Amino acid sequence: MNPDKKIISNQLLERINTSPFMLVVDYTGMTVPQFNEVRKRLKASGAQFHVSKNSYIKAVGEARGYPKEIEADLKGQTAIVFGPQDVCAAAKVMKTYGAEIQKGTVKSGVLDGTFLNAAAVNELAEVGSKDNLLSKLLGVLNAPAGALARVIAAHVEKSGAPVAVAVPAAEAPAAAAETAAPAPVVEAPAAEAPAPAAE
Numbered sequence: 001m002n003p004d005k006k007i008i009s010n011q012l013l014e015r016i017n018t019s020p021f022m023l024v025v026d027y028t029g030m031t032v033p034q035f036n037e038v039r040k041r042l043k044a045s046g047a048q049f050h051v052s053k054n055s056y057i058k059a060v061g062e063a064r065g066y067p068k069e070i071e072a073d074l075k076g077q078t079a080i081v082f083g084p085q086d087v088c089a090a091a092k093v094m095k096t097y098g099a100e101i102q103k104g105t106v107k108s109g110v111l112d113g114t115f116l117n118a119a120a121v122n123e124l125a126e127v128g129s130k131d132n133l134l135s136k137l138l139g140v141l142n143a144p145a146g147a148l149a150r151v152i153a154a155h156v157e158k159s160g161a162p163v164a165v166a167v168p169a170a171e172a173p174a175a176a177a178e179t180a181a182p183a184p185v186v187e188a189p190a191a192e193a194p195a196p197a198a199e
Contacts, residue, residue, distance in 0.1 A: 008053075008061075009056045009060060012050070012056050012059075013059075013063050013064070015048075016060060016064075016082045019082055019083055019084060020085070020087070020111065020112050021082060021109060021112070022066070022083075022109060023081040023082070023109040023121060024078060024106070024107045024108050024109060025078065025080065025105065026078060027079045028103065029103045030101070030103050033103055034103065035049070035165045037097065038094075038097050040096060040102060041093045042083075044093075044151060045083070045089035046084060046086055047082065047093070048081065049080075050080050051079045052079070053078075054078050055074060057074055057078060057106075067110065067113070067114070069108070070108060070115060073108045079104075089125045091106065091109075091122070091124040091125035092127075093111060094121075094127040105118075106118055108121065111124075134142040
């Protein structure tokens with residue numbers, strides 16, 4: 001690699017090195033105002049939009065150990081999107097703005113070393129943001145507990161009877177010991193007094 005190309009590749013690598021993701025975008029036909037707008041929107045989500053030569057992006061991918069599949073999309077006019085955290089928000093910006101201007105199509109991406117095709121990136125865009133994803137996950141985790149609580153409440157309301165609580169097997173002996181009737185106390189007969197000494 002010629003020295004100038006290596007310097008530029010290293011500079012790009014430094015910029016992207018702390019990012020867990022990279023999206024590959026075809027920016028063909030985008031105007032300067034459109035570039036400015038997409039950069040502004042991405043900045044609000046903590047991401048950057050950077051135009052670079054395909055050979056530099058390929059060199060960065062090799063340095064970071066990206067999957068080889070990404071190289072198939074390094075053709076034509078390519079820009080990359082990267083940032084320190086929220087890939088979902090960045091993907092949503094690109095999908096929304098790309099639909100508005102009919103340009104700036106995301107071709108593929110890499111997330112934590114895993115290749116993402118265009119469909120996978122669009123799915124991330126539907127999530128919206130990392131916070132939204134976490135709240136959806138929390139909702140899924142809470143659903144069974146919520147359903148159980150509703151069933152118990154319905155049972156109590158319908159029967160008016162208290163709900164029996166099963167005692168775990170490990171605690172059963174202790175519980176049984178506490179609730180068992182006390183054992184009868186048997187008093188041993190007092191020892192007979194010694195016979196009076198013979199006179």
